[in-house]
Amino acid sequence: MTDRIHHRPMTPGANYFEALVGGTDPALVSEAADRAAQLLVRGTREVGDAEVADRLLHLADTEGIETIAEVWSGSPADSLAGCLWRLYLLRSWVYAEPVRVSREFEAGRTAQVARVVAGVADPPGPEQLKAMVDEVLRGIAGSDFADVLLRAAAFARVVATGRASLSDRTDAEVQRMLVLSEQLETAGHLELEQGLA
Template identity: 50%
Template sequence: MNEQAAASSPGPQRHHKPKPFAPLDFEPFAGGADPARVSEAAHLAAQALVRRGRDSDDPKVTRRLVKLADEQGLDAIAEMWAESPARSLPGALWRLYALRAVAIRDPERISVYFRAGKDTAQVSHVVAGAAEPPGAEEMKSMADAILSGAFDGEFDVALERSAAFCRVVALGQATLADSAEHSNANHASKLTRNSHLLVKTAEDLEHAANAWRLGELD
């Protein structure tokens, strides 16, 4: 039945549920993509990754996501998450992706910040109640597993450990900023600014972990 016939036929009409679309239904890098479609695809991709091997109810989405990752790489998927709300599943994965990228790009510098944070007296306070924070290499490995769909641990714990990593690195940056304040004010200001941003990231990841436990992270 065509649309015109349906519109003129008597009686109530049946509204068909829109066909779910997977990430491959549009080009992530194509200009002018419908923001609503990009947002929905970002959520579908995030759900397929995190729930892969658990309770994914749409194996076709998972297969197409894996194909996209194989053909275009993780960057293509992460591109969809960049504009997602911070406290959402795709937003949380975007933050894990960003942490992974930093750990890959400059592992030595991140390790310096991490050690400086771990060596301070305040570290037990900033990560109180959290699982042991991972180092830079473990952070990368954990993010790799999550972002490839291979992670089989507790997702909320992984988010909390990632948040703890952020807090320790932020604390290290703040400590080094204090030391550099008189000798290099510009560098100290940059470290302080980055430290504040990492604390915000930690807060977002902690919120996501709690929402996941409550079944409210989407």
């Protein structure tokens, strides 16, 4: 029997990890997401500049929803970053499928209180829905963020109600929109009570 030679395990230094090619450190992504959300929501209200509001509105158009998703999609629903992700996702959907959104919203008009809070023109056509979702997102820079969240929640709840009444929508589709509505509403109340971080 031969003696085995044991080697001390390699202890990689900092350069080893820096040289690795791969994904971004999740902690850094989370930190960047939170910081960007803070600046967008809290910083812009102090400035109150219409140009800032317009840039915010078109952030997904200029940077791409995929870029925004990479930064914010993993954030909790009760955080500024998580709320921004949900708002931009809602806007992207309205722009991608305005006719379908309009049909679902129209079908959900039985939710009278939510419809009034959502602030959509009557009757809600695709262009009115685009204008409403843009107005809600412009509110990030110009008004109370809790109001933005509650209006978006009301809109999502009306759509969820509409989806539930349509025979060509699945329970999963209804549930997704209902969860989005509940997340935004909860976040809106948290913003009112203590302010989201």
